Amino acid sequence: MDTTQRTEQQRSADRRRRELLEAADRVVLRDGPQASMNAIAAEAGITKPILYRHFGDKSGLYAALAKRHTDALLNSLRAALDAPADRRERVEATLDTYLAAIEARPQVYRFLMHPAEGGQTADQGFDVGKHSVPLLRRMGEELATVIEERLDLGPGGQQLARVWGHGIVGMMHAAGDWWLGERPCSRAELVRSLADLLWGRLAAAGDKMGGPGF
Amino acid sequence: MDTTQRTEQQRSADRRRRELLEAADRVVLRDGPQASMNAIAAEAGITKPILYRHFGDKSGLYAALAKRHTDALLNSLRAALDAPADRRERVEATLDTYLAAIEARPQVYRFLMHPAEGGQTADQGFDVGKHSVPLLRRMGEELATVIEERLDLGPGGQQLARVWGHGIVGMMHAAGDWWLGERPCSRAELVRSLADLLWGRLAAAGDKMGGPGF
DNA sequence: CATGCTTGTTACTAGCGGTAACCCTAGTTT
DNA sequence: AAACTAGGGTTACCGCTAGTAACAAGCATG
Known part of the structure; x- marks a missing residue:
């Protein structure tokens, strides 16, 4: 047949x-x-x-390769995100999962994040964020749906969730990238600091000099 | 002479x-x-x-070119960061300044952020974040010093400030990149959503279904 | 046996970053 | 005035890259 x-x-x-x-x-x-x-x-x-x-195409191979790692990483992240624990613990577990992954395989991480895709052909003119950095986008969207599913954010919550999804992923990514280069602290400390940031400690902190500090 | x-x-x-x-x-x-x-x-x-x-070298030209724009942008950001207003307003002004800049000149923005620096020479092996994306690093460090100067974060505050600096910059960058590609909302809405995130609304939001929500 | 179809090769194009060798004009020195 | 040096500038090249055309087998089916 x-x-x-x-x-x-x-x-x-x-x-x-x-x-x-x-x-x-x-x-x-x-x-x-x-x-x-x-x-x-x-x-x-x-x-x-x-x-x-x-x-x-080279970007075709890149896409196929990226999909594998992206899927794997996203599965780990989903597991951490869906664990039966309170919100803070889940956030910390997710951050730690991501950071552990980039720590374990920095070359792969770099390939995924900084693909240096711009050759001499195609890609002409103003396609910011079309094919670039697809992992960050996927993670952002994924996180957005989880946030939107779980949290009650009132009207406009869907859009808010998307902004937050991409924002939090970007925070995680940038802090991770910096941390991977300088290693200024342990992974656990980094996770705690980032979770603290998301928990509003920035807004709650007192001023240092004069002014309306408490 | x-x-x-x-x-x-x-x-x-x-x-x-x-x-x-x-x-x-x-x-x-x-x-x-x-x-x-x-x-x-x-x-x-x-x-x-x-x-x-x-x-x-090409990266020499890149560095010289990037320094110009980076300095200009950082000056704008410093101005917004140092304005005589309360913390929330300053944060929103800074976010808006950054987003307005990348909105006005996306090509320059993309050149600075995704330089596609990897040619065939040099740069061999595990230099994650050495020369790459210097603008993000500079912005992160800058924000870190401002945070550390102004906020009373207790012991370990310096390190916390650096983590937060890079994290917040990354949040701003990723959200901005996504927003620039999809334009899902106005700039003002994006700024408000991000500031809300930094102000702890993620931790404060209620759960949507069952569970220990209030 | 001939006809495809997939798998593989060699040999090439076009364009990139980067460089060696040369050229040519202006000003200085003798 | 004649020789000589110092930069700014060009042509022509190297080695590399992504990508492709054209050709050579193995193996099924008519």
């Missing part, structure tokens, strides 16, 4: 695809986001055109 | 340098972060090697 044959070929193609992705993964883990198509093809034991047949 | 001659030449060189930077600015404003050295040289009416004599 055509169908069985097709599925057979499909399976074979999928297996190859997975193998190629794993090779790409290894190279990225070794070389960071500058991993070249040549290097990836060599690691996979083949040559460039096959890569292009499978993924069409 | 030697000195006058030297200063004369220095002046001339500085003027050229400024002209080149302005040409580069124009190209970046037109082409975004993919602006090539060739294009910049052509816009300036000269050829590549002179660019390299002046800036040594």
Whole structure:
């Protein structure tokens, strides 16, 4: 039958695809986001055109590769977010999960976050945030839906949740990026500080000199 | 005299340098972060090697160009941060200043934030956050010092302030990036939502379904 | 046997960042 | 006046990248 044959070929193609992705993964883990198509093809034991047949484009391969890690990370985050604990604990667990992930595999993290996608072709003119940094966007949207599902924010709550989702993810990301570079404190301390920030300690803190401090 | 001659030449060189930077600015404003050295040289009416004599390197030109915009933006932010108003107003003014800036010149913004710096040379291996995204780092540090100067955060306050500085900047950046792409609401609404987040509304909100909500 | 179809290769294009070698004009020195 | 040096500037190149066209097998089916 055509169908069985097709599925057979499909399976074979999928297996190859997975193998190629794993090779790409290894190279990225070794070389960071500058991993070249040549290097990836060599690691996979083949040559460039096959890569292009499978993924069409460098950004295609990037997208496929990113999806794997993004899905994995998002699953961990969802687990932390859905744990049966109070809100503060869940927030801290989520922050810690994210930070542990970027701490464990900084090269992958960097590949996902700073893909350096701008080559010489395409991408012309004002596509801020179209294909860029898709992980941050997905995380932001995900968090937004969780916030909107769980919290009672009154009218306009949906939009508020989206702003907060992207804002909190950005906070987590920037603080994590900085922390990963300088390592000024332990992960637990960082988590506590960020949770404190989200818990309004910024607004609650007293002024230091003169003025209307209490 | 030697000195006058030297200063004369220095002046001339500085003027050229400024002209080149302005040409580069124009190209970046037109082409975004993919602006090539060739294009910049052509816009300036000269050829590549002179660019390299002046800036040594593409990242050298990038750094010089970024410093201009970064300094300008940071000055605006400092002004908003130092205004004689209460804390909430100052925070909102700062957020609005940043968002207005990226709204006015998205190409420049993108050049600063996503420089796509990874070429084929240098930058090898695990330099997360060394030269990358210097604007975010500078803004984070700046905000951290302001927080630490003004707020009484008790013991460990300095570190807390740095975490918060980078975290808040990241929140602002990510939310701004998302907002710039989707434009889901007005700038004023975005500012209010973010300030609400910083003011602890996330922790204060009630649960939506069952559970220990109040 | 011939016809496809998938898998793979070699060999190329076009454009990038970066550089070596040269050219040419202005001013100084003898 | 003639020689000589100092910068600003250009052409022509290198090595690299992403991406592609064209060609060579293995293996099913008519």
